[in-house]
Amino acid sequence: MITIPITRRRVLAQGGWLAAGTALAGLPAAAATAPKSRVVLVRDAKVVGSDGRVNAAVVADMLDAAVARLLDEDTPLAAWKRLISPTDVVGVKSNEWRHLPTPPALEAAIARRLAEAGVKPERIAIADRAVLRNPVFAAATALINVRPLRTHNWSGLGTLIKNYVMFVPDPWSYHANACEPLGSIWHLPLVKGKTRLNVLVMLTPQFHSTGPHHFSREYTWTYGGLLVSRDPVAADAVGAAIIQAQRRRHFGENRPIAPPPHHIQFADTAYGLGVSSLDRIELVRLGWADDALI
Amino acid sequence: MTAAAEVFWVPLLALALLGESAPPRSLAHIAAALPGEVGAFRALEADELYDPTGIYAYIDGAAEVYLAFGMRACLARRYHHPSGDIVLDIFEMGDAGGAFGAFTYDLEGEEVDVGQGALRREGWLTFWQGRFFVSLTAEGESPAHRDGLLALARATAAAIGERGVLPELLSHLPEPGRQQARSMRYLRHPAILATHLPLGSGDPLKMGAGAEAALVRYQDGALLLVVRYPSAPRAAASLEAAREMISAPALTGREGFWGAAAAGPLFVLVGEAPSEERVRSLLAAALAEPKPPEERP
Numbered sequence: 001m002i003t004i005p006i007t008r009r010r011v012l013a014q015g016g017w018l019a020a021g022t023a024l025a026g027l028p029a030a031a032a033t034a035p036k037s038r039v040v041l042v043r044d045a046k047v048v049g050s051d052g053r054v055n056a057a058v059v060a061d062m063l064d065a066a067v068a069r070l071l072d073e074d075t076p077l078a079a080w081k082r083l084i085s086p087t088d089v090v091g092v093k094s095n096e097w098r099h100l101p102t103p104p105a106l107e108a109a110i111a112r113r114l115a116e117a118g119v120k121p122e123r124i125a126i127a128d129r130a131v132l133r134n135p136v137f138a139a140a141t142a143l144i145n146v147r148p149l150r151t152h153n154w155s156g157l158g159t160l161i162k163n164y165v166m167f168v169p170d171p172w173s174y175h176a177n178a179c180e181p182l183g184s185i186w187h188l189p190l191v192k193g194k195t196r197l198n199v200l201v202m203l204t205p206q207f208h209s210t211g212p213h214h215f216s217r218e219y220t221w222t223y224g225g226l227l228v229s230r231d232p233v234a235a236d237a238v239g240a241a242i243i244q245a246q247r248r249r250h251f252g253e254n255r256p257i258a259p260p261p262h263h264i265q266f267a268d269t270a271y272g273l274g275v276s277s278l279d280r281i282e283l284v285r286l287g288w289a290d291d292a293l294i
Numbered sequence: 295m296t297a298a299a300e301v302f303w304v305p306l307l308a309l310a311l312l313g314e315s316a317p318p319r320s321l322a323h324i325a326a327a328l329p330g331e332v333g334a335f336r337a338l339e340a341d342e343l344y345d346p347t348g349i350y351a352y353i354d355g356a357a358e359v360y361l362a363f364g365m366r367a368c369l370a371r372r373y374h375h376p377s378g379d380i381v382l383d384i385f386e387m388g389d390a391g392g393a394f395g396a397f398t399y400d401l402e403g404e405e406v407d408v409g410q411g412a413l414r415r416e417g418w419l420t421f422w423q424g425r426f427f428v429s430l431t432a433e434g435e436s437p438a439h440r441d442g443l444l445a446l447a448r449a450t451a452a453a454i455g456e457r458g459v460l461p462e463l464l465s466h467l468p469e470p471g472r473q474q475a476r477s478m479r480y481l482r483h484p485a486i487l488a489t490h491l492p493l494g495s496g497d498p499l500k501m502g503a504g505a506e507a508a509l510v511r512y513q514d515g516a517l518l519l520v521v522r523y524p525s526a527p528r529a530a531a532s533l534e535a536a537r538e539m540i541s542a543p544a545l546t547g548r549e550g551f552w553g554a555a556a557a558g559p560l561f562v563l564v565g566e567a568p569s570e571e572r573v574r575s576l577l578a579a580a581l582a583e584p585k586p587p588e589e590r591p
Contacts, residue, residue, distance in 0.1 A: 001581055002530065004537045006553035006570045009544045097354060154358040154485065172350065175358055177496045178485060210400055211418050212383050212429050214355040218416070258489045 036282040037234035042066040043225040043288040056105035066228035083196045086118030091140040095147035096128040099215035146199040149239045150206035155179035156261030160232040178259040183271030200227040207246045233274030245293035316455035327453035332446045335373035342370040362483035363396040364388035378434020385427040390458020396427035401476040409451040424456035468579035477511040516567035529561040
């Protein structure tokens with residue numbers, strides 16, 4: 001038998017993956033002065049009814065408020081016109097997971113604003129699993145990325161970064177090391193540099209997974225929020241922190257997201273898609289403030 | 295370990311090692327032997343059969359877990375009820391170890407007497423038997439659904455027939471009477487290990503392909519991981535990786551004493567133990583020659 005010396009270990013940080021990851025990543029000297037990524041958290045207690053239905057008018061108002069604030073514009077339309085030009089071909093990358101899909105009311109609100117920004121209907125498509133067969137996505141000059149946040153058995157979290165896995169024909173080949181390479185997809189010609197807006201849906205996020213079907217209503221809660229950003233990594237990092245906080249609240253102990261959703265950090269450090277450290281994120285809060293968990 | 299847990303696990307081990315088994319059946323034979331009705335639940339006409347490529351379309355988000363345990367095929371059948379169906383999923387694994395491992399992926403719930411080990415939660419029952427891991431999900435919450443889940447699980451176990459042998463590696467987990475209830479997990483993939491015991495990015499213990507691992511936590515908080523590698527040099531390399539890992543602060547978990555050892559193809563890691571002596575005793579016990587099953591408590 002060969003042994004190594006017995007060691008008394010200390011725990012690096014309480015708070016799970018995010019706290020530990022933030023501390024581990026460290027900050028290069030230049031990063032301390034670099035501009036922060038802005039993420040707008042907008043919440044409304046009335047966006048999800050007691051029957052679980054999404055209020056279309058409320059979610060549209062939330063989106064409008066967040067997009068205007070994100071770009072410091074007086075009106076939502078002015079903000080959308082900065083994001084999208086009438087000559088763009090726009091793919092709205094949605095998520096159709098049957099248990100927790102992107103709300104159709106939110107998809108409709110996005111499509112409406114795209115049209116008001118001057119994009120003709122035939123130059124707009126909303127899709128998820130069919131994006132590789134969709135001619136609008138094939139010709140897209142701009143992408144809008146919108147999906148709910150949920151736990152995921154292999155990547156830790158189903159995130160904005162992960163939402164682009166349908167842009168490759170072989171998603172399973174991005175599963176190594178808890179989906180660490182997901183960020184590389186964003187550098188493929190089909191999507192590189194095209195994403196104009198990211199909307200992480202936090203209306204009823206899923207904070208824990210069980211079973212093959214991976215879903216239990218018990219592990220969702222009404223948060224009533226949207227996280228809106230130009231930076232998908234920053235929005236995902238904020239979302240991950242909220243999920244982690246909810247897990248702590250629900251389970252009564254620090255139960256880290258498992259496996260750790262470190263594809264968010266890799267999207268920052270290995271693929272340069274945005275910032276994953278909360279220290280480098282400007283979080284702007286709008287609306288309902290109770291139990292924000294961040 | 296609680297009395298209930300001891301009743302669950304210890305006979306399970308002995309039965310799995312010593313029990314007799316019916317001849318193996320294919321998923322098609324099992325499907326034919328399943329009941330068409332259970333109480334008020336009636337099977338829909340067409341079963342669905344998924345292979346390792348098609349399973350992603352069926353259980354997006356969880357397919358990788360079952361593939362990591364060696365899934366060969368999955369039979370899905372829906373039993374209809376006006377107030378919510380029951381979905382029966384039968385996963386055929388490469389061997390009984392894969393089925394047992396898939397069962398240990400989620401150990402929350404109440405123990406029930408089905409197959410070679412079963413757990414019931416609100417609206418969800420899982421069990422393993424032979425090469426098969428079975429999941430039954432109720433889409434309703436009435437007493438009829440609760441009863442239907444159990445009745446259909448038992449009928450499925452009868453249709454499977456065969457019994458499986460637990461992985462020999464589990465016999466390297468000492469002191470069964472001091473293990474925490476339902477904390478034993480068996481796995482064959484570094485990502486599954488990262489889910490249950492996050493030790494660092496990637497595959498910090500270099501499990502790679504071909505290794506198997508068993509993990510358990512004791513009542514005093516100590517955790518024990520035993521990994522069998524395909525070769526002694528790979529176990530030795532894992533020990534070197536552990537040396538580096540242990541010298542760094544832990545990312546999560548509890549503070550405590552950590553140590554590791556290797557002998558031949560076996561690697562053993564003890565963590566979060568209350569004392570150095572506890573680390574030493576668990577390392578030695580895990581690497582000792584296991585007792586034959588009849589000599590265990």
